[in-house]
Amino acid sequence: MSLFDASPAHYDRFMGRYSVRLAPLLVEAAGVEGGMRVLDVGCGPGGLTSVLVDRLAAERVAAVDPAPQFVEECRARNPGADVRLGGAEDLPWGDDEFDATLSCLVIAHVEDAEAMTREMARVTRPGGTVASCMWDFDEGGMRMLNTFWTAIRAVDPSYERRENRAGTSRGQIAELLAGAGVRVDVDDELVVTVDYEGFDDFWDPFTFGVGPSGNALQSLGEADRAVVREACRAALSDGPFSLEARAWFARGTVPG
Numbered sequence: 001m002s003l004f005d006a007s008p009a010h011y012d013r014f015m016g017r018y019s020v021r022l023a024p025l026l027v028e029a030a031g032v033e034g035g036m037r038v039l040d041v042g043c044g045p046g047g048l049t050s051v052l053v054d055r056l057a058a059e060r061v062a063a064v065d066p067a068p069q070f071v072e073e074c075r076a077r078n079p080g081a082d083v084r085l086g087g088a089e090d091l092p093w094g095d096d097e098f099d100a101t102l103s104c105l106v107i108a109h110v111e112d113a114e115a116m117t118r119e120m121a122r123v124t125r126p127g128g129t130v131a132s133c134m135w136d137f138d139e140g141g142m143r144m145l146n147t148f149w150t151a152i153r154a155v156d157p158s159y160e161r162r163e164n165r166a167g168t169s170r171g172q173i174a175e176l177l178a179g180a181g182v183r184v185d186v187d188d189e190l191v192v193t194v195d196y197e198g199f200d201d202f203w204d205p206f207t208f209g210v211g212p213s214g215n216a217l218q219s220l221g222e223a224d225r226a227v228v229r230e231a232c233r234a235a236l237s238d239g240p241f242s243l244e245a246r247a248w249f250a251r252g253t254v255p256g
């Protein structure tokens with residue numbers, strides 16, 4: 001079972017509600033402009049792809065993801081865009097094809113983040129832009145996930161600390177870019193806020209099994225799941241609330 005075999009609808013309720021807010025900030029911070037040809041690596045159901053299509057026109061946008069149901073959904077949402085099934089570590093395009101290559105919330109989930117960054121640079125023309133963003137797990141800046149992982153570690157401290165994953169600490173994405181031979185231009189952060197109607201609106205999406213946190217929850221017995229749920233409830237306000245989420249962001253220029 002893959003960490004991302006969830007339906008697009010479940011993904012949207014869990015993480016898509018964040019990526020629709022984050023993607024426009026990423027596109028702006030990456031300096032995407034009309035006339036460019038741009039690739040979205042790890043597109044999921046297409047949150048970032050749709051922002052690119054709106055800005056550039058579908059024939060200027062390409063996207064790739066290894067999850068077939070996301071590729072299908074991204075194609076349906078973005079007719080005319082070149083959406084392919086594939087992995088970031090071996091991108092199915094030739095050298096220098098894009099003016100900019102972007103990834104949104106992907107770098108922590110790939111097997112080999114160095115290979116992913118090298119591949120993003122390879123398919124980008126000299127002088128073009130490579131940019132990625134990933135949630136801040138290290139400093140707890142992604143409140144939704146930090147609330148969950150804090151609660152689940154109270155049940156079982158051995159749960160993997162997400163902050164060990166690539167791109168989740170300050171400066172890591174810039175280091176990966178530099179390691180791939182990309183000249184780092186910006187090492188910064190992007191912040192979004194998501195509104196919740198109440199606790200159920202926060203909790204129910206975790207039960208859909210999306211991504212590492214949803215999978216971790218599904219691996220627990222019913223009693224432990226209830227403990228995690230109540231620990232999350234205690235950490236949040238009653239009634240409607242909003243949660244801030246910080247993503248680390250870096251952008252660089254391919255030399256040559």
Ligand SMILES: C[S@@+](CC[C@H](N)C(=O)[O-])C[C@H]1O[C@@H](n2cnc3c(N)ncnc32)[C@H](O)[C@@H]1O
Pocket residue numbers: 004015016019041042043044045046047048064065066067070086087088089103104105106109110111211
């Ligand atoms: C948190 S989602 C982000 C999706 C989308 N970019 C967004 O912002 O909504 C992580 C995505 O990474 C994809 N992914 C996992 N392993 C990957 C790999 N090796 N190469 C490319 N994408 C990968 C997953 O299928 C999933 O769509």
